[in-house]
Amino acid sequence: xxxxxxxxxxxxxxxxNLVKPQYVEVVDAETLMPVSCVERDTVIAVAAxxxxxxxxxxxxxxxxxxx
Numbered sequence: 297x298x299x300x301x302x303x304x305x306x307x308x309x310x311x312x313n314l315v316k317p318q319y320v321e322v323v324d325a326e327t328l329m330p331v332s333c334v335e336r337d338t339v340i341a342v343a344a345x346x347x348x349x350x351x352x353x354x355x356x357x358x359x360x361x362x363x
Contacts, residue, residue: 297332297333297334298322298330298331298332298333298334298338299332301322301334301340302320302321302322302340305320305340305342306320309342309344314346314347315344315345315346316344316345316346317342317343317344318343318344318345318350319341319342319343320340320341320342321339321340321341321342322334322338322339322340322341323338323339323341324336324337324338324339325337325338325339325356325357334357334359335359336359336360337356337357337358337359338356338357338359339354339355339356339357340354340355340357341353341354342354
């Protein structure tokens with residue numbers, strides 16, 4: 297489920313003392329609305345501080361179909 301995925305990403309980021317997550321969101325790839333279950337293409341969006349630099353990134357999880 298999306299909550300477990302979000303918690304796992306946050307846990308991995310916090311494992312490094314250098315990274316301070318600002319947010320981790322799991323959202324629908326089309327609507328960008330938060331999801332509770334990953335059933336379609338989904339985006340994991342992250343913002344985190346590394347030192348004074350704020351970094352943002354996202355990963356698209358493709359569900360089904362051609363990769």
